[in-house]
């Protein structure tokens with residue numbers, strides 16, 4: 318089996334809330350590890366992560382230990398960064414054996430061709446402010462400057478404040494399936510121009526779980542972990558189910 322989850326937002330909320338989320342995540346990892354060949358984490362696993370060359374944020378101990386344990390047992394763990402955890406370095410790979418990507422990926426799993434992306438930064442042509450912010454946040458220069466000039470304690474404080482604001486805009490209870498439409502449009506456009514057939518498009522980011530099918534087009538929107546686990550599983554016959 319191959320499992321997909323995103324938008325866990327570890328560390329979000331009060332310490333008690335963050336603790337509860339982490340326990341749910343680790344319990345889920347334990348559960349799926351019984352038959353998982355692959356676990357794909359499609360971004361925003363951390364509510365805020367900023368990695369310096371030799372400094373990483375506090376917390377996440379149980380999650381990181383569990384992920385390291387699973388990769389050591391031979392389970393492939395793939396992490397695609399989201400807009401809350403795009404500032405990863407090589408720590409998660411070195412320490413936990415995680416395969417790390419900062420861009421959308423095409424993966425072959427269970428005999429199916431998958432396009433996997435967090436889903437931020439897509440179909441935002443009309444939003445110049447968001448585009449400018451994305452360009453700044455993703456720039457290597459900005460990141461290097463930031464890590465040389467900003468004390469880690471200050472960076473984490475700023476990051477937590479920023480993440481909290483951004484998350485409030487994506488509160489599950491205020492969302493409808495309409496939020497997933499731009500990503501469906503993205504997938505539809507990709508499918509018509511791609512040179513190969515994609516069996517399933519898998520996205521996170523929108524915090525609204527949805528399984529969308531239209532003819533040959535299939536998109537899976539992973540949802541978030543605000544109210545419980547939300548994930549997808551793919552069997553080796555290429556069938557995918559949203560749970």
Ligand SMILES: [Mn+2]
Pocket residue numbers: 324361399401522524
């Ligand atoms: Mn998110």
